[in-house]
Amino acid sequence: MTTNQIRVRVAxxxxxxxxxxxxxxxxxxxxxxxxxxxxxxxxLSIPDGERTLRNPYSLMSSPYDTSSYEVSVLKAAESRGGSxxxxxxxxxxxxxxxxxxxxxxxxxxxxxxHILIAGGIGITPFMSIMRQLEHDDVPFELHYxxxxxxxxxxxxxxxxxxxxxxxxxxxxxxxxxxLKTLLDGQPLGTHVYVxxxxxxxxWVLNGARDAGWPAENVHYERFSAPPPGTxxxxxxxxxxxxxxxxxxxxMLEALEAAGIDAPYLCRGGACGQCExxxxxxxxxxxxxxxxxxxxxxxxxxxxxxCVSRVDGSTVTLDL
Ligand SMILES: Cc1cc2nc3c(=O)[nH]c(=O)nc-3n(C[C@H](O)[C@H](O)[C@H](O)COP(=O)(O)OP(=O)(O)OC[C@H]3O[C@@H](n4cnc5c(N)ncnc54)[C@H](O)[C@@H]3O)c2cc1C
Ligand code: FES
Numbered sequence: 001m002t003t004n005q006i007r008v009r010v011a012x013x014x015x016x017x018x019x020x021x022x023x024x025x026x027x028x029x030x031x032x033x034x035x036x037x038x039x040x041x042x043x044l045s046i047p048d049g050e051r052t053l054r055n056p057y058s059l060m061s062s063p064y065d066t067s068s069y070e071v072s073v074l075k076a077a078e079s080r081g082g083s084x085x086x087x088x089x090x091x092x093x094x095x096x097x098x099x100x101x102x103x104x105x106x107x108x109x110x111x112x113x114h115i116l117i118a119g120g121i122g123i124t125p126f127m128s129i130m131r132q133l134e135h136d137d138v139p140f141e142l143h144y145x146x147x148x149x150x151x152x153x154x155x156x157x158x159x160x161x162x163x164x165x166x167x168x169x170x171x172x173x174x175x176x177x178x179l180k181t182l183l184d185g186q187p188l189g190t191h192v193y194v195x196x197x198x199x200x201x202x203w204v205l206n207g208a209r210d211a212g213w214p215a216e217n218v219h220y221e222r223f224s225a226p227p228p229g230t231x232x233x234x235x236x237x238x239x240x241x242x243x244x245x246x247x248x249x250x251m252l253e254a255l256e257a258a259g260i261d262a263p264y265l266c267r268g269g270a271c272g273q274c275e276x277x278x279x280x281x282x283x284x285x286x287x288x289x290x291x292x293x294x295x296x297x298x299x300x301x302x303x304x305x306c307v308s309r310v311d312g313s314t315v316t317l318d319l
Pocket of ligand 2: 264
């Protein structure tokens, strides 16, 4: 494993909204946890019998208090194990390991103003981002949409803390984020950030493009876990080993289960760390990442093993 692993204890478990749980994690054997900046995530490694569940979660606590970390987890409707375990089985006192924080969704420190757009559980990275922007005295506004009052987390607390800078929209009350108005007429140097369902992210990216925003002023983070597929086999060209991949398993998970370490940072198809060269492939490659360009995906000689898979019998990797 290439990431630094840190031992922590689950110190608090709290249901903060329908299907959303907050975990507070405190260090074991050290006085504090590593520094991080707003928007960073950590990967929780949770033992579940024979398996280890590893999922990325955004750090939502203050970057200025590293005596503990906090994450919030939505129970996925079709969980493969990770979020369901956190909701159904995790208890206060459980020791787990986490990775050192990595930030793939930082604020651009050159920006003069920040517009933050969150949908549902996509609020989590903005919780730490807002603490940082407040601390740095940089102007920002949050536009936070959720299905209903019951299903939205932290909106009361955010309103109390940040006042008029927080705008809340409840879908069941027919309220929607006024995207066009938001994107039109912003002063030069404004950056926009979005995290939420994929459809919301695409809506904001397309809206910003149509409104003429430069791509470098538009930032997003996708949480979505890719769909499962069919079983196939990974052959490792360098070691000659063969590893079976189940329909609900990623290649990275299958390699780890076979005792083979492969690099990763995000496990979500965003960072590029797990990029692996394909030597040969019997079948179609299903690229589920957001890292490779369309041309690179079409070339078919690289794959992100944390999220992408093969619809066929065998893939041979340069590992
Ligand atoms: C940077 C980042 C930050 C995130 N932050 C949050 C957050 O703050 N709160 C939150 O609720 N969620 C967050 N997520 C989403 C979270 O990591 C999980 O995806 C989510 O909890 C879904 O859980 P699950 O129960 O389906 O996970 P699991 O049941 O564990 O299933 C997801 C797992 O499936 C495996 N997999 C990946 N690709 C495939 C594939 N093609 N075929 C088969 N298996 C595959 C992966 O190992 C992945 O970990 C974040 C995701 C990312 C990338
Ligand atoms: S670990 Fe980040 S893209 Fe695979």
